[in-house]
Amino acid sequence: xxxxxxxxxxxxxxxxxxxxxxxxxxxxxxxxxxxxxxxxxxxxxxxxxxxxxxxxxxxxxxxxxxxxxxxxxxxxxxxxxxxxxxxxxxxxxxxxxxxxxxxxxxxxxxxxxxxxxxxxxxxxxxxxxxxxxxxxxxxxxxxxxxxxxxxxxxxxxxxxxxxxxxxxxxxxxx
Numbered sequence: 001x002x003x004x005x006x007x008x009x010x011x012x013x014x015x016x017x018x019x020x021x022x023x024x025x026x027x028x029x030x031x032x033x034x035x036x037x038x039x040x041x042x043x044x045x046x047x048x049x050x051x052x053x054x055x056x057x058x059x060x061x062x063x064x065x066x067x068x069x070x071x072x073x074x075x076x077x078x079x080x081x082x083x084x085x086x087x088x089x090x091x092x093x094x095x096x097x098x099x100x101x102x103x104x105x106x107x108x109x110x111x112x113x114x115x116x117x118x119x120x121x122x123x124x125x126x127x128x129x130x131x132x133x134x135x136x137x138x139x140x141x142x143x144x145x146x147x148x149x150x151x152x153x154x155x156x157x158x159x160x161x162x163x164x165x166x167x168x169x170x171x172x173x174x
Contacts, residue, residue, distance in 0.1 A: 003128055003141040011143070015122040019061070020155060021070035022119050027081035027136040040084040050088055055096035062097035069099030071158040072165075073114065076106045081136070086172075090165055101162035102169075110161045112154055119144070124152055 003011050012019065036050065061068050072090070074082055090100050105114060118130040127144040144151075 001143040003143060008128075008141055011126075011128060012120065012122075015066060015126075017123050018067040018069070020068075020121045022073070022121070022151075022154065022158060023070050024073040024114055024118055025116065025132055025136050026075070026079045028132075028138070029136040030138065036088065037081060037084050040088055041080060046088045051092050055092055058093065058096040058098050067099065068097070069101070071101045071103050071155075071162045073103050073105055073112070073158075076104065086165075086169060094165060100165045101159065102165055103158050103162035104168070108161075110157050112157060119151065121148070121151055121155060124148070124155075127151055 001007075036047070040046070058068055072082075072085070078086065094100055103110075103112075105112070116132060116134070118132070120128045120130070122128075125148065127148055129142050129144050131139040131142065133139060
């Protein structure tokens, strides 16, 4: 089943305890982000309301007792998009309450499926694939109805080998 618009929001917001993302694209080409990425690359200041709607959603999840987090997979050197994300995106997401860790797979993929597909795992019982073109443009979001055991194991591995965002960026020039 494809998830778009309201069906995606309902699927996402329906988690009871935890929403967790495996985020592995080197870059994302989201239309609503393109101007901000361009501003970042030109060295302009971050808009005061950058990512406000997501921050409000995250705070709402956390206030209701739910957890939200992700492991951001990277390879060095970081892409321009990852530098933007590290400087403008992730710090605000963490302040809003999201637990974000970084897994650097430059030298070891830890047996994880780095196939160009991201996914959200909800309460370890529901999963949605996020499918992308090679340029980072999202194709669709789709409910996964197969065995979740491999995804739970990949989540465990990603968490085991990742470090907090704060630890990863110490001394990193983004």
